[in-house]
Amino acid sequence: MQVAPSDSSALNTYAPDVREQLLHYVLQLADTSLMLAHRLSEWCGHGPILEQDLAMANIALDLLGEARSYYQYAAELEGQGRTEDDLAYLRSAVEYRNPLLAEQPNGDFADTATRQFLFDNFHYHLLQQLQTSPDERLAAIAEKSWKEAAYHLKWSSEWIIRLGDGTAESRQRLDKALANLWRYSGELTIPTASELNLQALGIIPEYAGLQASMNAHVAKVFAEATLPLPAATYMQRGGKEGRHSEHLGYILTELQYMQRTYPGLTW
Amino acid sequence: MVATQVPTEQQIWLLLEEVSDPEVPVLSILDLGIVRRVQVAADGAVQVTITPTYSGCPAMNTIATDIRLRLLAEGITQLTVHNQLSPAWTTDWLSEAGREKLEAYGIAAPVNGTATGHLLNLFGEDTAVRCPLCKSEHTHLVSQFGSTACKASYQCDDCQEPFDYFKCH
Numbered sequence: 001m002q003v004a005p006s007d008s009s010a011l012n013t014y015a016p017d018v019r020e021q022l023l024h025y026v027l028q029l030a031d032t033s034l035m036l037a038h039r040l041s042e043w044c045g046h047g048p049i050l051e052q053d054l055a056m057a058n059i060a061l062d063l064l065g066e067a068r069s070y071y072q073y074a075a076e077l078e079g080q081g082r083t084e085d086d087l088a089y090l091r092s093a094v095e096y097r098n099p100l101l102a103e104q105p106n107g108d109f110a111d112t113a114t115r116q117f118l119f120d121n122f123h124y125h126l127l128q129q130l131q132t133s134p135d136e137r138l139a140a141i142a143e144k145s146w147k148e149a150a151y152h153l154k155w156s157s158e159w160i161i162r163l164g165d166g167t168a169e170s171r172q173r174l175d176k177a178l179a180n181l182w183r184y185s186g187e188l189t190i191p192t193a194s195e196l197n198l199q200a201l202g203i204i205p206e207y208a209g210l211q212a213s214m215n216a217h218v219a220k221v222f223a224e225a226t227l228p229l230p231a232a233t234y235m236q237r238g239g240k241e242g243r244h245s246e247h248l249g250y251i252l253t254e255l256q257y258m259q260r261t262y263p264g265l266t267w
Numbered sequence: 268m269v270a271t272q273v274p275t276e277q278q279i280w281l282l283l284e285e286v287s288d289p290e291v292p293v294l295s296i297l298d299l300g301i302v303r304r305v306q307v308a309a310d311g312a313v314q315v316t317i318t319p320t321y322s323g324c325p326a327m328n329t330i331a332t333d334i335r336l337r338l339l340a341e342g343i344t345q346l347t348v349h350n351q352l353s354p355a356w357t358t359d360w361l362s363e364a365g366r367e368k369l370e371a372y373g374i375a376a377p378v379n380g381t382a383t384g385h386l387l388n389l390f391g392e393d394t395a396v397r398c399p400l401c402k403s404e405h406t407h408l409v410s411q412f413g414s415t416a417c418k419a420s421y422q423c424d425d426c427q428e429p430f431d432y433f434k435c436h
């Protein structure tokens with residue numbers, strides 16, 4: 001990486017415990033974007049039509065770029081000499097902090113569109129608010145990524161509408177995807193201990209306000225898609241604290257293969 | 268310019284005008300509006316601050332290298348390229364010359380003032396984009412995502428030409 005970061009916010013002004021919580025949070029954001037980028041990139045060359053293949057590869061690239069910005073910041077927060085690549089490629093499964101939703105398999109196109117919609121709706125509204133964080137670095141990354149997230153949310157929202165209000169086949173597939181994936185949506189806005197502390201300090205947004213904006217968008221999209229709102233249900237959680245589904249290990253096997261087999265390999 | 272002299276900021280800007288975008292080579296990085304600041308210290312150390320168009324833009328490393336090589340050719344060795352995310356790059360920073368070059372190259376230039384905010388207008392009317400080939404306004408959006416992160420795919424309804432649209436951001 002030849003480009004030096006210049007948005008160095010006052011790294012040393014945080015108390016050690018806050019710095020640790022912020023590191024957890026930044027890694028959580030980084031891991032989430034990395035896992036989704038990886039999942040979407042698995043579609044490359046397999047999309048239903050060329051334009052949608054390209055769309056998923058484009059969204060994957062945006063998320064990968066965003067993940068890099070977070071990993072670079074996390075490496076500086078950690079201050080142990082690890083690089084963005086070390087953090088992305090050389091941690092064990094329990095150290096990854098992405099919510100379970102991000103690691104769920106692609107399934108069919110309806111599964112992927114649904115997973116993306118549930119994430120995009122959270123991502124867009126989170127980044128909108130994170131732009132006003134007193135942490136300048138997080139605010140800068142959010143400002144940049146929010147514009148991209150708007151394109152993602154439009155894409156996935158329109159696919160929910162097309163599939164829901166489409167043919168009997170598309171509707172049946174979307175129903176199945178929602179029945180499986182909705183239970184992973186809650187974890188996005190159930191704060192961890194680190195998130196609660198950062199919220200109390202005003203560094204990251206409160207999730208109650210975020211949830212209201214997210215619910216409004218779901219209601220709008222589902223109404224157009226002729227879908228009933230899913231009933232309240234038990235929400236699966238654990239990924240943000242390192243308790244993952246079986247899927248993460250398989251992702252890491254592929255993602256980390258080169259660096260594990262040939263440590264330090266560069267292009 | 269000789270290496271022993273301290274270059275002026277104006278000279279650096281002129282050299283940067285010669286560095287092109289690796290993916291849209293008709294555009295210089297100044298046309299793109301990604302160079303935010305140039306500073307020259309008393310000892311001749313140059314600092315160039317650039318901002319990425321997209322988070323995952325793979326061209327940023329290439330651009331940093333190209334800046335280094337162009338300055339090196341003039342004997343300027345003390346260079347730091349900074350990456351600045353905020354304020355976030357917007358297509359409104361494209362220069363007028365850049366917009367004309369884009370269209371001549373076959374890529375429709377972004378329609379200003381249509382960035383991001385309108386996007387949640389689902390299935391709303393697409394931005395009216397002029398065909399770079401026949402100049403017709405009868406065009407339609409094929410996909411918001413195209414051959415690179417900064418482009419959308421359009422097609423002209425009159426001359427049928429598929430074309431890239433440098434999408435608003």
